[in-house]
Amino acid sequence: MTLTNEFYRPSLSIRLIRHAESYNNQVYREARQLPASANRQAYVDSNRLADPGLSDLGHQQAELLGEYLRPTQILTSPMKRTLTTIRPILKNHPTCPVLVHGLYFESEGCHLKDQPMEGMKPSEIKEYLQHDNVDFTGFPDMNRGWYCNEKGPETRESSEGRATRFYMWFCNYLDEQLALMDHDKEKTANALIACVGHGDFMSLVLKRIVASYGHATERTGTTHRSSFVHSNTAMTHLEYFGYGRFLVLQQNVVPHIPDAKLWSGGTLKDGWSYLIPDVAETTVAVILNEEEMEPYIREQTQALEALYSVEKAAADTPIQFIVRRGHQVVGVATFCQNAKTIAKIAVPPGRETVQKLLQIAIQEHVGTETSVEFP
Secondary structure, rough: OOOOOOOOOEEEEEEEEOOOHHHHHHHHHHHOOOOOOHHHHHHHHHHHOOOOOOHHHHHHHHHHHHHHHHOOOEEOOOOHHHHHHHHHHHHHHOOOOOEEEEOOOOOOOOEEOOOOOOOOOOOHHHHHOOOEEEEEEEEOOOOOOOOOOOOOOOOOHHHHHHHHHHHHHHHHHHHHHHHHOOOHHHHOOEEEEEEEEEHHHHHHHOOOOOOHHOOOOOOOOOOHHHHOOOOOOOOEEEEEOOOOOOEEEEEEEOOOOHHHHHOOOOOHOOOHHOOOOOOOOOOOEOOOOOHHOOOHHHHHHHHHHHHHHOOOOOOOOOOEEEEEEEEEEEEEEEEEEEOOEEOOOOOOOOOOOHHHHHHHHHHHHOOOOOOOOOO
């Protein structure tokens, strides 16, 4: 690191904030507290709302957040629980501009018993907030609700794709804000953008923030490399330096709630483990040219070889056989096409199944007439 008289670069301070506890959060919590003999799903189905407001606890959390936070801008989801969360902030900061984004809603969208509900339209949101400085973007139809074009609950794949679109819009929006401030450190030092959203969708956006534009969209059944948890009204502190460059300074903090009895929504008991999907199917890929290998595959392959490689021979006209579980590389072998021998193989200890898959793939590649010796 080179030290200069410039101790820091101009950046925008951002807080990603999960909404206060919603009425549906309370319904799920009450369902988990029912005796094992009770029909918990029936309790949820009969009490859950498509677009709920806040629970009694959620209103307390929102009031504490409103007393603590002093944003210069608010970006919010169009869902009622986020709108209710920001109302105490607006009461204390009546001139703060609000931008409601039609793409910033929670995963699965707005539905009741698998039937889509349109959600609130812009005019209804503005009336609900009772705030003059409100703008809207990302709505499919300004005269209808933000979920008006959907046929049912949003699929996981659609949520992932929407997170990528929102992430790219978010970076462009922040670049515009920096440009309006002329990248001036004095101006940016006083800026604070509060982005009030939802636990699961914020996790999808954060994964793209951490991985930047190189992130590969994760699909249903593919092992997630990471997920981020937020308690109700918890904040993640980001600093944005332009062109997709972020610093993550804090994650999932609640400095405005000193009493732990008022915390909610941030433990395994709150259902966060549902973000972790089943283990993905194991596949074997044959790569004839290393230059064709995707960068994230090459990085893992090199790491596996550095950790576990057993070298047998020099690699002449090499072909690589790679075993993947979703995005994760779990084994690799380099095969010499001319010599019909294995140059090196890298499989973590205890992964006999992975080694067997490599053996089968290589033997199928050379055919039954040639016997290949495996280490």
